[in-house]
Amino acid sequence: MLAVSASLRRGPFVLDVGFETPTPGVVALFGRSGCGKSTAINIIAGLLRPQSGRIVLDDDVLLDTESGVNVPPERRAVGYVFQDARLFPHLSVAANLRYALRRAARAPYVTRDTVVDLLALGPLMDRRTHQLSGGERQRVAIGRALLSQPRLLLLDEPLAALDEARRGEVLPYLESLRDQLRLPMVYVTHDFAEVLRLATHIVLMEAGRVTAQGKVGDMSLDRRLRSIIGPDEVGAIIDGTVLGIDPISNLWRVRLGSGEVNVQAGDLDVGAPLRVQLLARDVIVSTQMPRHLSVRNSLAGIIAGVQDDDSDSDLITIDIGGEKILARITKAATRELSLRPGMQAWALVKSISLRGHAFAARTDRRRAPT
Amino acid sequence: MMWLTAGESTALQLSLAVAARSVACSLPPAVGLAFLLTRKRFAGRTLLDAVVHLPLVLPPVVVGYGLLLIFGARGVVGSWLANQFGVELMFTRNGAALATAVMSFPLMVRAMRLSLENVDRGLEDAARTLGARAPDRFVTITLPLMLPGILAGTVTAFSAALGEFGAVITFVSNIPGETRTLPLALYTALQEPGGEHAAARLASLSVALGLAGLLLSELLARRLRRVLGR
Numbered sequence: 001m002l003a004v005s006a007s008l009r010r011g012p013f014v015l016d017v018g019f020e021t022p023t024p025g026v027v028a029l030f031g032r033s034g035c036g037k038s039t040a041i042n043i044i045a046g047l048l049r050p051q052s053g054r055i056v057l058d059d060d061v062l063l064d065t066e067s068g069v070n071v072p073p074e075r076r077a078v079g080y081v082f083q084d085a086r087l088f089p090h091l092s093v094a095a096n097l098r099y100a101l102r103r104a105a106r107a108p109y110v111t112r113d114t115v116v117d118l119l120a121l122g123p124l125m126d127r128r129t130h131q132l133s134g135g136e137r138q139r140v141a142i143g144r145a146l147l148s149q150p151r152l153l154l155l156d157e158p159l160a161a162l163d164e165a166r167r168g169e170v171l172p173y174l175e176s177l178r179d180q181l182r183l184p185m186v187y188v189t190h191d192f193a194e195v196l197r198l199a200t201h202i203v204l205m206e207a208g209r210v211t212a213q214g215k216v217g218d219m220s221l222d223r224r225l226r227s228i229i230g231p232d233e234v235g236a237i238i239d240g241t242v243l244g245i246d247p248i249s250n251l252w253r254v255r256l257g258s259g260e261v262n263v264q265a266g267d268l269d270v271g272a273p274l275r276v277q278l279l280a281r282d283v284i285v286s287t288q289m290p291r292h293l294s295v296r297n298s299l300a301g302i303i304a305g306v307q308d309d310d311s312d313s314d315l316i317t318i319d320i321g322g323e324k325i326l327a328r329i330t331k332a333a334t335r336e337l338s339l340r341p342g343m344q345a346w347a348l349v350k351s352i353s354l355r356g357h358a359f360a361a362r363t364d365r366r367r368a369p370t
Numbered sequence: 371m372m373w374l375t376a377g378e379s380t381a382l383q384l385s386l387a388v389a390a391r392s393v394a395c396s397l398p399p400a401v402g403l404a405f406l407l408t409r410k411r412f413a414g415r416t417l418l419d420a421v422v423h424l425p426l427v428l429p430p431v432v433v434g435y436g437l438l439l440i441f442g443a444r445g446v447v448g449s450w451l452a453n454q455f456g457v458e459l460m461f462t463r464n465g466a467a468l469a470t471a472v473m474s475f476p477l478m479v480r481a482m483r484l485s486l487e488n489v490d491r492g493l494e495d496a497a498r499t500l501g502a503r504a505p506d507r508f509v510t511i512t513l514p515l516m517l518p519g520i521l522a523g524t525v526t527a528f529s530a531a532l533g534e535f536g537a538v539i540t541f542v543s544n545i546p547g548e549t550r551t552l553p554l555a556l557y558t559a560l561q562e563p564g565g566e567h568a569a570a571r572l573a574s575l576s577v578a579l580g581l582a583g584l585l586l587s588e589l590l591a592r593r594l595r596r597v598l599g600r
Contacts (some may be wrong), residue, residue: 047495073498086496089598090514100512103501148500 001090002027002152002184006043006053015039015208021201023047023058023184028195031205033072033229036082037188040205041154044186045074045080057152076103079150083157085141087129094125096144104149110181115143119173120179135166138175146177153177153185159194167194172199175311179359192229196237196277197357204228210323220277221317221324223307231309235279236325238255239359242268249296253353258321259299261349265356275357282353285316286346287337297354299325301346314339320345378572380547382553384463388551389531391467393524400523402483404516405508414445423476427535433539441541460515466549467544474527478527481526484520486492486512525587527579551593552576 002265005018015036018089021027031038044055046062049070055063056220057078062071086254088097099111116122119139124132145153158174159167171194177183178198187198195202195216201218204212212224219225220237243253243260251262256275264275290298301320314334316327325347339345374382406583407419411533425433439449441459443528446524451457459465489512497507535553556572561563 045499047498073495074501074503076499077501078499080496080499081490082491082496086490088493088494088497088511090517099502100500103506105501144500240563 001056001058002175002186003054003056004040004044006040006050006055008043008050008053010047013039013208013332014088015043017203017205017210019203019210019213021203021213024178025200026109026178026185026187026198027065028199029186029203029205030192030195030228031190033190035189035210037205038156039208041080041156041188042316043153043329044152045078046071046076047080052058053070063220074103075105077149077151078082079145079148079153080337081141081145081153081155081158083160084105085137087132087140087144091129093121093127093129093132096129097121097125098218100144100147102200106149106151107145108149110146111259112147115146116148119135119143120178133166134162137178138162138166138170142170142173142177146181146183150363152182153186153303155185155187155282157188157190159191160189171197175358178297193231196275198354216275217323221326227368231313231328232281233279234315234326234328235277235282236278236323238323238325239273239275239348242270242274244270249351251296252356254356256299256320256325257323257338260352261299262351263354263356265358266352267356271349273359277355277357278325278347278349279353280326282327283325284348285318285329285333285337285339285342286348288346290346291349293348294350295348296351297349299349301325301345301347303339303341303343303345305341306334312355316345318345330364335340352367375507375573376574377546377555377566381550381572382575384547384549385532385551385553387530388463388466388470391464392471392531393528394480395467395522396478396527397524397554400475400478400482400527401513401520404479404486404519405512406432406481407479422479425473427497429600431540433472434469434537437465437472437537441465441468447591459569460543461542461545461549463542463548466551468539469537469541470531471534473534473537473575474530477530479524481494481523482519485522487516487528488519504541513579515598518591518598521590521594522587525583525590529583532579532583533576552579 001020002023003020007016029040031037039048043050045238052065053063061069062076063069093097097112119142120145121139123279124136124140159170175198189195199216202216203210204224212219212222216237219240226234238256240254240256243255246253246262252265252268254263254276256260256276259367265274296319299320301318303316304319305317307315309328313328313330316329316339317324318327327347403422439445439484443449443460448459461467471510494507497511533553538549538551539554544550544554552572556569558573559568
């Protein structure tokens with residue numbers, strides 16, 4: 001478990017945060033630029049000292065201003081991947097990695113070979129750092145942080161400086177840290193696509209404060225998320241289970257709640273978890289069992305809530321047997337169908353508009369940091 | 371060196387020996403002081419900064435006179451050194467090295483401070499999160515990154531040390547073979563009737579030395595920049 005509470009005042013800027021997440025897990029500190037996310041992880045790393053605060057990682061107190069405990073960053077065993085990589089320019093890639101490995105305070109749980117393999121650093125080892133592309137720099141930075149044998153990895157918008165293609169190049173590596181090394185991570189970002197792919201928990205920040213926190217699934221239904229990501233990105237995120245492949249459509253059958261959807265995705269294992277996002281604007285609501293439609297996915301459920309979304313549309317919450325999904329429809333439609341809580345309803349969504357993200361190791365190379 | 375006269379050769383060797391000693395002794399304190407003045411905030415920092423830079427704005431004779439007062443036979447430090455260790459600074463080449471060191475010290479510190487200010491402190495923070503403690507960080511990150519400044523400071527100070535005149539002649543006088551460095555030899559030649567030719571040769575030698583120093587430093591700086599990828 002990682003528990004953080006800290007307050008810091010610097011000029012007009014006031015930070016006052018508190019959150020708690022289980023470990024291992026990936027908690028996303030999510031919010032707009034300038035809301036204090038980076039300040040918060042600098043405090044966790046120990047590079048910034050808050051006026052008051054307490055940080056506990058598993059059973060170790062890293063900071064407790066009340067009792068005067070303040071473990072310096074070099075002894076926290078907390079890895080940090082900076083937005084600008086911060087590779088040492090006077091050292092080669094191999095020497096950058098060695099720098100971390102030599103100073104690791106704990107017995108290695110990640111070897112150099114594992115890191116080189118996991119992040120595909122082999123061809124880069126002899127290069128100087130200025131000969132690397134942005135994506136390569138970040139991969140080396142991640143590798144270097146891993147080799148310091150951290151018990152927690154902090155990542156400060158590691159993809160923000162990269163273009164779309166480079167992001168796609170680095171993201172899978174971060175997923176394998178989560179799934180194969182099961183390394184606890186705190187991931188700072190203002191890009192919800194990264195949260196969707198990586199995070200297990202979200203801490204929502206606004207103007208130096210935590211406004212909401214919880215599991216990604218629960219948070220995807222939270223109204224406070226909408227103000228940051230915008231109405232078009234609102235949608236339920238559900239961690240479903242892969243049931244198998246549908247031989248006719250060649251789509252993956254995935255269990256969500258008590259229903260089932262067909263999703264396009266890459267290689268998956270039967271029984272593996274698959275995260276599916278159902279954007280509220282793509283979900284159609286029917287009050288009758290749908291027939292004669294091209295839509296592949298129909299989820300039966302009970303309406304759990306009808307809320308104002310904006311002046312023209314409503315946000316309908318439908319309980320599909322344990323999981324909830326959101327549908328954004330016009331107020332006119334709500335009136336016409338006289339939708340209200342307790343009614344039976346069917347949520348329809350095209351397979352094309354579903355995004356599936358694998359969320360578990362496909363291999364057995366699991367190693368838990370202790 | 372067959373194309374130099376015996377006197378020229380002696381003066382040249384003496385100049386190089388004095389400059390080398392002066393630079394070697396002032397290098398460590400200059401690095402330390404540059405670090406202190408750039409990175410630390412403490413009471414009296416501005417005053418210390420001013421004292422270090424004082425030789426730049428004082429007439430060299432004043433520095434030489436000050437050294438006489440402190441390190442001379444009856445000076446506080448001078449008499450103590452003589453009694454405890456039998457070290458004489460007055461009228462010796464070590465004294466000449468001390469005088470040039472004091473004069474060229476601010477040049478060295480300035481160059482180092484400039485490069486230290488350009489060292490990205492984020493890199494030191496990164497080293498910190500990787501487990502490097504303060505002395506370790508200084509040696510493995512800060513020092514290599516300020517190397518261009520250390521190099522520039524060393525070359526500048528060495529060149530200035532070769533040419534130091536006022537403080538040297540005031541503190542250790544003009545003794546052939548002991549304290550008569552190139553500029554002092556040049557000055558002496560100009561004082562003697564018919565010494566124009568000798569003076570011209572010594573002046574040319576000084577120019578050649580200075581030029582060689584500057585070229586060498588530029589070459590080294592270029593190579594360093596390539597290593598550091600800038």
